[in-house]
Amino acid sequence: MTTDTTGAGRATGRGRRPRRSHGSSIMLTSGLAIALAVVLVPFYWLVIASTHSSQEIFGSPPPLLPGGHLAKNLSTLQETASFGRVVLNSLGIAALYTLCAGTVCTLAGYAFAKYRFKGRDPLFGLLMLGLVIPAQVTLVPLFKLMAELEWLNTYQAVIMPNLALPFGIFLMRQSMAVLPDELLDSGRMDGCGELRLFVEVVLPPMKPALAALGIFLFLYQWNDFVWPLIVLRDGASYTIPVALASLQGVDDTDYGAILTGTAVAAIPMAIVFLALQRHFVSGLLAGAVKE
Incomplete structure (x- = not known):
């Protein structure tokens, strides 16, 4: 009596692929999120700084919320x-x-x-x-x-x-x-x-x-x-x-x-x-x- 391992192998293969795909998706999403943050943070600070005075811009800590100027x-x-x-x-x-x-x-x-x-x-x-x-x-x-x-x-x-x-x-x-x-x-x-x-x-x-x-x-x-x-x-x-x-x-x-x-x-x-x-x-x- 022979055992058909082909289907099991395929099933195992099918079961493993989503894990690798899910891990790759997480890495890709994380990388894109980091890249997006690197791009957007300077623009965010530009908009925030445009609402402050020079003294507030160079203050410590720097402003992170909109001001009134x-x-x-x-x-x-x-x-x-x-x-x-x-x-x-x-x-x-x-x-x-x-x-x-x-x-x-x-x-x-x-x-x-x-x-x-x-x-x-x-x-x-x-x-x-x-x-x-x-x-x-x-x-x-x-x-x-x-x-x-x-x-x-x-x-x-x-x-x-x-x-x-x-x-x-x-x-x-x-x-x-x-x-x-x-x-x-x-x-x-x-x-x-x-x-x-x-x-x-x-x-x-x-x-x-x-x-x-x-x-x-x-x-x-x-x-x-x-x-x-x-x-x-x-x-x-x-x-x-x-x-x-x-x-x-x-x-x-x-x-x-x-x-x-x-x-x-x-x-x-x-x-x-x-x-x-x-x-x-x-x-x-x-x-x-x-x-």
């Missing part, structure tokens, strides 16, 4: 830096830059991905050098160019120099490279012009990549500090990073007001990311496709 900090920001206008400046510049740079990068990426022209690959390689050249190298020639154009202390001086952003072009080129050429040829055979083909055939599948590009461009311009600091001379035209830097004094600095401004500056970034987050990861993965 938020209105005072906002009033100080408005009085010393016209912060309401500064926020509007940053929103307008970042939105306009995202629209213009997104259009340039999308069109350039489409041209590099789907058109064959002489010197295309060397030109793309030259463009990619912009990813390894430090931005500080271009500050002096760009400043001279803005001065010759009489664009200093204007918004176009902030927006125009970085419209053809190498990373944006690279992202869109890699995303559009996966579009089947047969789809484009079919559209041309149906009588689509190049502009209509681009708008109605190419752009709809590119929504994830466009969302990723939009987030990157908006945050890039919103957080830019060095270039606006160089070309903007009037406090009324400052962006948020420049205005907050101007609040730092030699002898006295109101850190409560600065942290309040920083907390306010984080709100639009969070809104943009949350609005487009569903497409963000898939857009970046689409840009990672290798030909």
Whole structure:
């Protein structure tokens, strides 16, 4: 008489797997909880500190609950830096830059991905050098160019120099490279012009990549500090990073007001990311496709 141990072995195997899976799930959840805490604690402290005065912020122990200086900090920001206008400046510049740079990068990426022209690959390689050249190298020639154009202390001086952003072009080129050429040829055979083909055939599948590009461009311009600091001379035209830097004094600095401004500056970034987050990861993965 033989004993069938196969079923028992399978049952035993089935019985052990949930234990390993449960343990792995606990470890994964714990790791994610720790990572979430590491990310959120600085933001929590930023919000809490923005409601306190400088003396309370540097007190011992540091504040962990909301205080009563938020209105005072906002009033100080408005009085010393016209912060309401500064926020509007940053929103307008970042939105306009995202629209213009997104259009340039999308069109350039489409041209590099789907058109064959002489010197295309060397030109793309030259463009990619912009990813390894430090931005500080271009500050002096760009400043001279803005001065010759009489664009200093204007918004176009902030927006125009970085419209053809190498990373944006690279992202869109890699995303559009996966579009089947047969789809484009079919559209041309149906009588689509190049502009209509681009708008109605190419752009709809590119929504994830466009969302990723939009987030990157908006945050890039919103957080830019060095270039606006160089070309903007009037406090009324400052962006948020420049205005907050101007609040730092030699002898006295109101850190409560600065942290309040920083907390306010984080709100639009969070809104943009949350609005487009569903497409963000898939857009970046689409840009990672290798030909």
